Amino acid sequence: MRRTKLKEIFTQKENFSEKEVYVYGWVRTNRSQAQFGFLNVNDGTCFETVQVVYDDKLINFEEISKFRVGMSVFIKGIVKLTPEMKQPLEIHATEVKMLGDCPENYPIQPKRHTREFLRDVAHLRARTNLFSAVFRIRSVAAQAVHTYFQDRGYVYVHTPLITCADCEGSDQMFKITTFNMEKLPLDEKGKVDFSKDLFGKQAYITGSGQLQGETFAMAFSDIYTFGPTFRTENSNTKTHANEFWMIEPEMAFCDLNGLMDIEEEMLKFVVKYVMDKCPSEIDFCDSFVEKGTKQKLQSLVDSKFVRISHHDVIDILKKANVKWEFEPSYDEDIAKEHERYITEYFNGPVFITDWPKDIKAYYMKLNDDGKTVAAVDLVVPQAGELMGGSQREEDLEKLFKRMEEMHVNASEIDWYLDTRRYGGCVHSGFGMGFERLIMYLTGVDNIRDVIPYPRTPKNCEY
């Protein structure tokens, strides 16, 4: 089957000038007049649509004039460059054929649909400009992440999704079972007999691959994960979903400063890669999603990220002449309003380091002050927190103590502690929520609109 993809035509315009092409795609609009007409066709291989000119010399001119939005079509024709026009080229059709019909009541019409409406037809929304841009950016950004790490020799580790280690608090994890839930087998005490389940015990789907990732960093030095993660949070906000993708790199022989170097370099690489590969999509977002997106991204690439401790951030916040909703405190997390102030204060991305230990995880390295841990959050203008990471506590005794303080059951993850028993070393890692990144890249403000089929409370369609 001979086929010319629109991406080829648009990226090699001059080569295709006056050449015959064979386009397969879908009708976006059809404007017909008495003796000629224009079909706007998109084939999904690029953001651009092509204008197809047809006229009454075609034997099925009448039929073409009535082609409806959404039909799949075949077009044979000659490429004509139109440098004087808004679009750089058009196709003068010598043959136009309908391949698949589309009824009048097709939900995706050439007009502005609300994003709420489009969520209800999530299986069709990728056919709109907005979601064509968002989901191509998502795809290219994923490749940017892989390319950054692979080019630097990191090993991509597929950490398990199913887990029985409930170290993170099983409340936040989905339970999985093969049982018929209407007839759970019970043991003699009347408890559910999980020994009869597929894994012989209660299993979950996980919220992080970090612990398993650390074990692989002790073998490969530099590793990363990139896969789906799950949280049971019953929270209906613009930034929460119950299924999302996460990237979790982990580096041996790397301290907190080394970690920040990597985070900064990686983020700039990914942003630049997407800007280079998706200029039309970014332009669209800049015009129709969030004005200034392009400038925002370019500023990030050009900036030098600030590094400042949590303590010093609180100092700045306390001195600020602002009436806070949440009073800044040396012992507490910082609120969204604080993040906003700090990124505006420094006019760029800020690494906030050395957080109070009580509000951070047990595996983070205790600083010499005994009060703070070597953790770092990256906050960026407009979007807030993009990544969180830390140097890990490599000292087994200190780690035990922290686990005890935070009521983490050490015996359940004894294998993890082996990373500190057998050739342990300074190491660090971070996590980046992939959807957060896509929202940042596109300016889209609702996580439901950057996931193909979002899962949120009471919402598990498709």
Place this chain on the structure above:
Amino acid sequence: MRRTKLKEIFTQKENFSEKEVYVYGWVRTNRSQAQFGFLNVNDGTCFETVQVVYDDKLINFEEISKFRVGMSVFIKGIVKLTPEMKQPLEIHATEVKMLGDCPENYPIQPKRHTREFLRDVAHLRARTNLFSAVFRIRSVAAQAVHTYFQDRGYVYVHTPLITCADCEGSDQMFKITTFNMEKLPLDEKGKVDFSKDLFGKQAYITGSGQLQGETFAMAFSDIYTFGPTFRTENSNTKTHANEFWMIEPEMAFCDLNGLMDIEEEMLKFVVKYVMDKCPSEIDFCDSFVEKGTKQKLQSLVDSKFVRISHHDVIDILKKANVKWEFEPSYDEDIAKEHERYITEYFNGPVFITDWPKDIKAYYMKLNDDGKTVAAVDLVVPQAGELMGGSQREEDLEKLFKRMEEMHVNASEIDWYLDTRRYGGCVHSGFGMGFERLIMYLTGVDNIRDVIPYPRTPKNCEY
């Protein structure tokens, strides 16, 4: 922190000759004599280990002599090229420091461990040569897959893992819940009240992203998925796991022949990419895992894949002078022994097309004969089936009929049927089990040894 990764040193030997380097890694062996000794050190950035020569001019010579296997160490020293030796270079140490201790009873010793033993220390096995090779190949193969599709403009789609559409037969899917399974809420009829669960109904984790993938192919033409999938199969074989990764590309305006072109090109690309990027790892597999692996891979890259119908394969099998365990039949699947015979018969990879409809899925395109479907399995020498795909039934009426015949509930996936209602077109897709590919690339014969933390019945450790 100044650090020289072994990968840099080994790939740019000449540049590093006589230069000072700062190596961080783990001791693989230590052979000490009266006045000097040799540490073998690996830092995980490449398969190779480096020989570090130390002598009694170092102030802590005595201490170094006693360094144990598994310790993490820092080495400062000068790179000496040794073209006359087995290893191309060594490091003459000017400073050697222990970073992390490792006790005598460290399970990974410099001797051959059985793979069964190593499965019981899965969190440490990546530190052995075998798993260093396997998991680096796994990582590089993943990038090869991404690169193949992304370079050709495919959109990477993160199809949902959590689903409520039980179209594939919910028996084979894990159920997920946020309920406390000891106290399931019941409705007035005494049934489990799933309306109170997070998604408001019974939810599952999925075994395929194909249906959602098809909806995106109708927008982007060419898409692929690459993510974890789950099966509840209670099967303890060398080729089954309950969690594995799968690649599912889907192409609009692509028929069965186009599909085979893509499968063949993709597989050759991935194999060649891994051979190019992991020569030491492939050499190791060739020597210590499966003799002839390298030749096997090269043959595949050089071959032209045969295309033959299921009917004609059965003809060949029936004519063969072989006493079959399973008699070949025009109506049935072909057995492992048949696959083996056919790949030997053609001495290379074989696409088997046009299968009896009754043994294939409802969404596969019915051929004009009314008996077979436009499905294709790829079988390769030694490994058997590597991919399975089909042209999809784009005709809604025929699809309905097949769904009815095969007792698939159409109303549950009405959204999927919209791909046939709104601008439907010829389209095709395939699935490739990623572990199967890694087993093929490495010669490893047990799926438990190509997954970082395998999940199989009664086995969900780490």
